[in-house]
Amino acid sequence: MKLRYSIRARLLGHIGLLLLVVLAGFGYVAWHRESAARIAEIDRELEKRLNLLIGAYRPEAGQRLREVSQPHLSPRTLELFANEGGDPFYYWVWLGEGLVQGHSNDAPETPMPAQRDKGRSFRMRGDFRELIHVAPSGRCFLVGRDIRSERAAMRADAASLAAFGLGVLLLGLGLAWWIASRVTRPLAKVSRTAKQIADGDLSRRIDVPKPEDELGEVSNVLNETFARLETAFARQKQFTADASHELRTPVSLILTHAQGALLREQTPAEYREALADCVRAAQRMKTLIDSLLDLARFDAGVEPIQRQPCDLAGLARDCANLVRPLTEAKRLRLDLDLRAAPCHGDSARLSQVITNLLANAIHFTPDSGTIALRTNQDGGGACLSVSDTGPGIAPDQLSRVFERFHRADASRARAASGGTGLGLAICDAIVKAHGGTITVESEIAKGTIFTVHLPPATEPSRFPRSQQ
């Protein structure tokens, strides 16, 4: 509700202001023109009368100016100045020195104009409009008109214009309110839906009837965000469920070992054995927890990757030496084809990846099989592959091997790496943090090959904040 009102109110305010300015502008202009026309009309009348007046007061041949005491005012002229009919015109005539030479009947008291420039000029004096003529002789003619009624008429005009303008303004505002409502209603609807989704059900989406307009764009962005949130929460939930499930096993072991030892009197050797078993189980838990924390750090984007120049070939050679006892135990052949593969990365983490892949290969390859470890340059970057002659991975499982806690078969795998089910997920996280890719190909009963590609060294890139 609040949203609608504030946008509507603002819209209304602006439109109202606009309408007000436009209407006021037009209204004023209209009124002014009308008033000017009226005044012009009056001025014309004043001119007409002045001319007649001047004519009437022209001295006869041989007559002196001051001697014109009886102006030759024709009846018609007189009519023009007669006050009985309510005719508001009047006149005054002064001689140069200030003596009044004549004036109309009932003319209002008018002092002689102080300004005595030769020629004609109009002026307003209170409620009177006056035309003044100063003759070359110094004689001053003044024709005036009471314009009170004109003024009243102009005020009435203004009033009616204002009233009309107000009416239009109100109408306009009403219309604007209606239009604003129509615009804000879908906005409010989107806002309501978004709030509901955010509060509760993240699987719902906002309706987007018009994806092209601004509201549609915002709605689409919101929907996308909700989808990402939904995925993130689902993954988190799954991860938590998986993690707590995985932890049950070692906890159960510790409990059973310890409770078993406490059931009845044991020999010291038996106690020691039970304690050793507890330690082993606790170490399994530790490995699992460490792996989980690692992954969590990668997820949150806070795991620092030290980028330094290194060579995958060297790292691979070291890892191969590390796992040699394991390969010998299973009489596995370890083929090494290690060409120089310089790259820019975290050698400890990359070694972790290589060791993990090797350990998996060793674990899944039956006795007397072959494991091949290759490194090479790859278009400016580096690549590494680990292949085995193990049972292979089924096609439907292939896309899921890098998932957390995914295992080849549903039971717990007793992998040499501790069987956490997180090994490949961690490899994936490390490789991605380097901007690289890790892929797998496999054929049932033939074997599997994991390939890691690292990009060419560019300037240190920021650790990606989110994993897709």
Added chain:
Amino acid sequence: MRLLIIEDEADMLRRLATILRAEGYAVDTAEDGEEGLYKAQENDYDAVLLDAMLPKFDGWELLARLRKTKKTPVLMLTARDASADRVRGLDCGADDYVVKPFDLPELLARVRALIRRGAAIAITRMDFGEVVLDTAQRCVWRKGEVVALQPSEYALLEYLALHRGEVVTRTTLYKHLFDENEDTLSNLLDVRVSNLRRKLGQDFIITRRGHGYGIGIEP
């Protein structure tokens, strides 16, 4: 009593077997669904402890196949504790369902209950006149005094007691008191019988020549 534990976690399997053997049970083991099913079908166990997640085929699958031929009491042991998993386990034919991590004394009590149920005995205390046996406490009294028995001796006594009034053949006793690792040609059984007779009275266990042993049967 002879038990079968089917569990793919080697540490857990070893430990449970040790604990149960210390309790006087004969214990066979299996590490995957295939081996477990084979043994469960081949032998008559008094109870089977079955893990749900096994290689080759899982616990539910094993149960379904086992139930076609055998009514052996089965206790499912698993880390999966969602209600749906419990329901599935019980509906597939499990007699009990215990979630890991479990409390060991509780697990042992449930195993005892399973065996009792299998032997169709509801009560835990058995009175044989002078001798009183409590299968819950795994204790024996003679004339009110506690009799110290080795776990293996107790196991034999319990089996005969649960089948009182019946003659139990030596073969049966061997099947139920010794696991596959024991040499059945040994005379361990006779040794145990004579020990029991020494502790509980010569007439307590009757020998039926050519047939076997029994409690509460006519000589």
